Amino acid sequence: MSADSETISNAVRWACAAPSVHNVQPWAWRLRRGELELRVDRLRSIPVEDPAGRQLIISCGAALHHLRVTLEHNLIEPIVATFPDRGQPDLLAVITFRGRARAMSADAGLFASLERRRSDRRPFDAPPAGSLVGLARHASVFGASAISLSPQFGDMLARAATLAAEEHQSDPAYWNELESWIRSAPTADGVPRSALPDALSIHESASARAFPSGQLRIGHGVRDDAALILLSTVSDTPIDWLNVGQAMSSLLLHATASHLATCPLTHLTEVESSREIVRDVASRSGETLQNPQVMIRVGLEREPSDAVIDAAGSETRIEEHRPGGTGRRPLEEVLTVSS
Template identity: 35%
Template sequence: MQEQDWTRVVTAATRAPSIHNTQPWRFVASPERLELHLDPARALPVLDPSRRQQVISCGTALEFAVVALAAEGFAAEVELVPEPDDPDLLGVLRIGGRVDVSDEARALAAAIERRHTVRAPFEARGVPDELVDRLQAEAGSHGTWLKPITRSEEEVATVFLISRAEEMEQGDPAYLAELESWLRTDPAAEDGVPVGAVPEGDPHERASNWLIRDFVAGHREAHPFRAAGDPDASPPEVERPAVVLMGTQADDRPAWLRSGRALARVLLIATDAGLVASPLTQALDWPATRTRMQSRLSLVGAPQMLLRMGYPRPAPEGAPAVVSRRRPVEDVLRFEDSAG
């Protein structure tokens, strides 16, 4: 492939979501292959000391590249963690033969540009069961299980663990400092979470059963989350999105990358179906609450991602969607002449 072809593919890959929009990836391209590297300069040492969540983010970017190639009529072979002695080399994508471009390939590639994280409340309508079934099957094809959180006792346990983790984070000055360092007030910022994408008001007072991450927690008084249904909360309308937990049998870098690739497919299929999503990962940030989730939900394997999904509410007329920006592709892509 020529440099302009790889530039298009990597541009699509970098549209992947990443924890705090850190964009923790670097790419090296040669005519027949694309290397994915973890960028150690963009670490989150407090929130993600093992780099698990950033590796998942990189796996999502890798799958976005596969989807972009499929839409251009190329098959791709992916090798994960090809050189264990090189901890920053996460995967290699090799160009295969030409393939027919299916309608699904075109639809998923088109969804890359439209997909964005929505933390605001969703419309009060359910996600079709058949779509959730499709997402389960798609995740399974990438070695990742997907579990809808539908039973009341599972929902109660998960909501409790999320709120407990959020309280732990709000009480940790190092976490709050790191979080604030990735919050962006400049709409032209090329990384981080734009303040305009953070819903107004205190998430703890929101009419929802699910507590989103509070990106400005350090600027208001901390207090416990009261889930919708609390008689003292009395929310006018309860947001009940589809919430799904994704996980893997193993809990190592190849498993994290596989879950990232599965996450990419889940997000793009959901986007194509008119849904939006946002992560609920607080309980997975901390080993204690992550372990308790495994136990409370009787999970076989390790939880890697918790998502809320639903239909977006119409934006006010004339109000553009606030989408996290990306670094220029030339900042993350390097070319070399040989496979090396």
């Protein structure tokens, strides 16, 4: 039994709901003679921030896992061959399909989380005790390790964030590249300013990336009680990046299914000096793998407040809004169907 093209096209649409670095959506799909190809689209690269394309491939890995979840929901088993042709390094996966009589994977129950998941850059309340224990095993399915970083190493992570910021602060090419993916209004790609903290909003999270000013009103000195989960791999090759992207997607969707808020972070691992500190923190927290790839903030969405505190300690009454979802490129831009 093979899946029809309409079902596969719809699965690709849901796959493209996956998170990607700065919402660049660097995936290109081709459906031909019952096989679906996934390639990384280098035209959507961010060469200053991500010269090796590591974050692009991680993003494509997340889309590949989203595809798996959607197919399982439709009782279709994906048969995935990763990096099938050494002569085509941008061909990340070829997927074929066979039908199932019933769902065989726990991922089939995650379909509802595809639409609900958001990357939330606001501060979180701490996750409930014990809520993170089961998340690690969802990463291990894809050969990655997930570990909660001990809060006692917060000062070390703050130092890593400082080093990462110093690496970029005087580099106009970096800021121009970042600004090119910030949108004044929601569009098909990029990050809308409505999803980014405004210039006066500084919350106490050592893991937060500095962005050009947005429109989210948070306040000054607001404490972030999110837990930090780090995904690491044995080696640091494109197959590791693709697999850790799948692990990231699995963890995010399982967290969403458990009513936890999440936000992936990659900037502390994109600069070698800060990545080395993250590696040290991971080792001290019990991690044995030596290649930190993605950090994920996990916690409870904080109840909305109608006031923020500015740097001078004054309270300002505001109408707070929750960030919505980011846009997605039309299916016809990312999927080619040929006979």
